[in-house]
Amino acid sequence: MALSQTVETPVLTYEQPLGLFINNEFVKGVDGKTFETINPHNEKPIVAVHEGTADDVNIAVKAARTALNGEWKQITPSERGRLLTRLADFLERDIDTLAAIEALDNGKGVSMAKGDVTASAGCLRYYGGWADKIYGQTIDTDTNSLTYTRHEPVGVCGQIIPWNFPLLMFAWKIGPALATGNTIVMKTAEQTPLSGLYVAKLIKEAGFPPGVVNVISGFGRTAGAAIASHMDIDKVAFTGSTLVGRQIMKSAADSNLKKVTLELGGKSPNIVLPDANLEEAIEWVNLGIFFNHGQCCCAGSRILVHEAVYDKFLELFKKRAEQNKVGDPFHSETFQGPQVSQIQYDRIMGYIQDGKGAGATVVTGGDRHGSEGYYIQPTIFADVTENMTIVKEEIFGPVCTVQKVQSEEEAIQVANDTNYGLAAAVHTTNINTAIRVSNAVKAGTVWVNNYNTLHYQMPFGGFKESGIGRELGSYALENYTEVKTVRIHLSKS
Ligand code: NAI
Ligand code: MG
Secondary structure: OOOEEEEEOOOOEEEEEOOEEEOOEEEOOOOOOEEEEEEOOOOEEEEEEEOOOHHHHHHHHHHHHHHHHOHHHHOOHHHHHHHHHHHHHHHHHOHHHHHHHHHHHHOOOHHHHHHHHHHHHHHHHHHHHHOOOOOOOEEOOOOOEEEEEEEEEOOEEEEEOOOOOHHHHHHHHHHHHHHOOOEEEEEEOOOOOHHHHHHHHHHHHHOOOOOOEEEEEOOHHHHHHHHHOOOOOOEEEEEOOHHHHHHHHHHHHHOOOOEEEEEOOOOOEEEEOOOOOHHHHHHHHHHHHHHHHHOOOOOOOEEEEEOOOHHHHHHHHHHHHHHOOEOOOOOOOOOEOOOOOHHHHHHHHHHHHHHHHOOOEEEEOOOEOOOOOOOEOOEEEEOOOOOOHHHHOOOOOOEEEEEEEOOHHHHHHHHOOOOOOOEEEEEOOOHHHHHHHHHHOOOOEEEEOOOOOOOOOOOEOOOHHHEEOOEOOOHHHHHOEEEEEEEEEOOOO
């Protein structure tokens, strides 16, 4: 099978790389397998890409190790920064193509996808700026010694990303790793391999030496598992389900104790208090759950509303949710496209059935949208109880529950009644309430009077079972550096 193919999208035609990207070349997999990626809008295959398995991961790790000890080591931090900045420029140059790829392969609206491209370029440029600002310390213990620390790269990093933000997760992962001088074996999600391969082409064009970034298209149980258990990978970074996050930690423990960072699921509470500006709150609540079709780890899926405003809130929120434009990702006005895959569609519809069966009230939605593609109506459940599955488990679709609470204290108690702790929000116009609630909720990010406003300068990650470590901001640099202490004894003469 060919290593590239011309792909037509409704807005443009482009050349799609199909091979595994190892040592700056697109190659076939060792066992010659390929797999198809599906357009979730019409359920039809887009192209087949070459599939990487454990043998290909081995080859990629060797390439990454050679680069780490060779050419990449010789490159100055400033030059690493320049390469990242140049890659950011190329993402922006090719924004229309990259957005079209994301819309085609993932199903997100093309205008949302452009936002992802801009945020990805911003992230790479931000870490480009960090590359020559990685400092250790000098530590004065006594007059007979000189002690200092070096922040050295961890080494070869395995990075496993999901399908909900294929390009953005790629950028979040490679930015801090490359800024600090590591090399990478990246496995993209099997549902959305296309944008990663396109970026691989840009990585080569930007001038990164061979082997610094290697990109494997492939499945979790084969290529993903091979990364997690590899004896010559020094660190694994993963974004995806909590279930797989646990497996990755186990594999790391059972192999070489590689360092692990995990960004996992959530069931994030979004609290609306009586003194909130209700119209603004509803906009943020709507965005909080329905943005990216609910396929966000930080989705505000549990909406907790004070009884004083509950009825009014529900009436306005229903109206607002019904205005969300659901449809073809390539229509410029589309807000919500299809779910990414048949499996995700079935999983979400299963939760909706479960909610109905358990006696929750469907305020709006609750069904398939249209007859082709993995479309689901924006769905709001009310009259739920705390032990219902739809209140407990991450649904990862356009489905939320609204719960009535009687006080700020109850809101906090219900908000924290979960194993997850990725994000939370509170809507109030009282600064004291805002700070009190923000301090009390157990979550890695708390939004006050907004939602889903991530930024590459702000750390992001989870309390409790939502993960280990922080991505983005300066905090992410710590995941990709080993601190070495050097103590020098000073001779008297
Ligand atoms: P997943 O966790 O299986 O997939 C995420 C990535 O992990 C993919 O690249 C996949 O190939 C890889 N993977 C799967 N099994 C692996 C293994 N044994 N070893 C190494 N890598 C492996 O998630 P999936 O099945 O796509 O979605 C299931 C649920 O996970 C969703 O409904 C959602 O609740 C959650 N999820 C959370 C995400 C987040 O942003 N935190 C992203 C995607 C899914
Ligand atoms: Mg696809």
